[in-house]
Amino acid sequence: MKTRSxxxxxxxxxxxxxxxxxxxxxxxxxxxxxxxxxxxxEPVAHAGAVTLRQQGRLLFRNLAWGPQRDxxxxxxxxxxxxxxxxxxxxxxxxxxxxxxxxxxxxTGGVVPGHEAVLLDAKLRAVRSFRVPGIPTRARVSPSGRxxxxxxxxxxxxxxxxxxxxxTAIYDTRTKTLHPDLERFTVLMDGRRHRAADANFWGVTFAxxxxxxxxxxxxxxxTYLVEGDLARRTLRTLHENVECPSLSPDGxxxxxxxxxxxxxxxxxxxxYVLDLRTGRETALAEQRSVDDQALxxxxxxxLYALPGDFGADLWSVRADGSGxxxxxxxxxxxxxxxx
Numbered sequence: 001m002k003t004r005s006x007x008x009x010x011x012x013x014x015x016x017x018x019x020x021x022x023x024x025x026x027x028x029x030x031x032x033x034x035x036x037x038x039x040x041x042e043p044v045a046h047a048g049a050v051t052l053r054q055q056g057r058l059l060f061r062n063l064a065w066g067p068q069r070d071x072x073x074x075x076x077x078x079x080x081x082x083x084x085x086x087x088x089x090x091x092x093x094x095x096x097x098x099x100x101x102x103x104x105x106x107t108g109g110v111v112p113g114h115e116a117v118l119l120d121a122k123l124r125a126v127r128s129f130r131v132p133g134i135p136t137r138a139r140v141s142p143s144g145r146x147x148x149x150x151x152x153x154x155x156x157x158x159x160x161x162x163x164x165x166x167t168a169i170y171d172t173r174t175k176t177l178h179p180d181l182e183r184f185t186v187l188m189d190g191r192r193h194r195a196a197d198a199n200f201w202g203v204t205f206a207x208x209x210x211x212x213x214x215x216x217x218x219x220x221x222t223y224l225v226e227g228d229l230a231r232r233t234l235r236t237l238h239e240n241v242e243c244p245s246l247s248p249d250g251x252x253x254x255x256x257x258x259x260x261x262x263x264x265x266x267x268x269x270x271y272v273l274d275l276r277t278g279r280e281t282a283l284a285e286q287r288s289v290d291d292q293a294l295x296x297x298x299x300x301x302l303y304a305l306p307g308d309f310g311a312d313l314w315s316v317r318a319d320g321s322g323x324x325x326x327x328x329x330x331x332x333x334x335x336x337x338x
Contacts, residue, residue: 042066042309043329048085050074052099052121057337061094062086063310064330072103072123077336080328089123093135096335098144100172104135104151116149118172129177132166137243137292138333141205141212145173146229148203148212158201158242158290159265167200167214169229181214184227187235195219200234202243202292203227206250213237213244213253224253224273238273243292245301247318251275254293254301254318262288270303272318285316285324294334296327304332 045068050059058080062073068086072094075084092114093104101119106112114135118126133151140147148169155163169178178184181200186193199217206212212227216236224241225234245254253275256268266288272281283301293303301318304311313328328334 043081043084045069045071045073045084045086047088048074050085050087050089050123052096052101052119052123052337054337058328058334059094059096059337060313060328060331060334061091062330063307063332065309072101073331075328087123089119091333093138093149094333094335095138095140096337097140097142100140100144100147101335102138102140102147102149104131104138104149114151116147116168116170118147118170129168129170131168136165137167137202139203139205139292140335141209142207142248143209145209146171146205146212148205150201150203157265159267163199165199165201167203169203169212171229178229178232181227181234184232184234186216186225187233188223189236193218193236200225204244204246204253204292206246213246215242215244222258224255237275238278241273242268245293245295247272247295248298252318254295256289256291256293266290270301270316272301272320281318281320283316283318283320284322285314287324291332294336296336302327302334302336 042064045062045064056077057074058077059074062068062071070090071086072089073084073086091103091105095102099121103117107115114131116129116131120126131151133153135151137150150165150167153164153166167181195218197218200214203212203214210229214225216223216225222242223236224238224244225236227234240257241255243256253273257271258267259269268288270283270285270289289303291304293301296302299318300315302313302315305314309330311332312326313331314324315327316324
């Protein structure tokens with residue numbers, strides 16, 4: 001074959017390859033656009049400025065399909081179903097208070113993993129901590145000083161019982177990390193309790209930045225424990241309590257409770273415990289709630305339930321009256337900026 005013919009063949013081949021590449025790129029772009037396009041019934045989310053200093057806002061992890069999915073998003077408390085602003089901050093679990101945020105997120109790299117990222121009021125990373133498992137719970141104290149997170153070290157559900165957790169607390173003022181609540185002393189009925197099967201999760205903080213509450217699982221039972229950070233102690237208070245959430249007045253604990261006769265994979269109902277009297281109040285939500293509820297205010301609780309696009313945020317009165325109502329579609333991990 002002559003040189004000119006060889007060159008012509010090469011040029012034609014290169015052109016064909018370029019055309020194939022162009023078509024493939026366009027098709028990939030079309031698929032990406034289709035994937036990122038909001039689906040019917042989903043909320044609209046736009047990139048925008050989100051901070052932890054905007055009063056009267058509800059922040060959460062946005063689950064609406066599109067380019068803002070998984071990002072920390074914000075809506076007015078007055079119109080929570082309206083359009084949402086989304087920050088360039090992806091989280092699996094999120095919470096914030098008093099200008100401090102905590103974001104549990106996946107990390108890339110050769111060996112994928114997860115980390116807890118401490119955020120400032122502009123959602124900028126201040127410090128990060130490698131975590132040894134799958135994120136499940138996150139909380140910030142009312143003052144913003146203390147942050148806590150829980151991860152599954154093994155297993156990925158509280159329902160079956162075959163799981164192991166790791167719960168840490170970080171003090172932003174003293175820069176002290178308590179990497180594992182299992183290192184604290186547990187007092188059960190006034191006596192020191194030692195057990196290899198102890199697991200802790202679902203921290204909620206009191207206003208004094210020392211006292212906190214959490215769940216202890218041991219011996220096939222769960223307990224509400226009251227923690228003393230300075231003394232590194234945990235004291236059992238009440239049985240059959242999971243994922244506690246302390247009310248703004250510090251007098252009540254919202255929690256999920258296993259109820260007799262419920263299916264093993266959906267065993268929980270929401271209750272509120274009066275810490276002074278020990279009285280439990282069943283809430284109007286009859287569905288199983290696998291979430292750590294959040295107090296929207298002194299009268300109302302927020303919690304996530306499975307939805308069409310992942311999960312939705314629902315609300316219910318804390319006194320047992322009324323009926324549940326959806327507050328935010330396609331959202332999870334809320335934080336109230338009052």
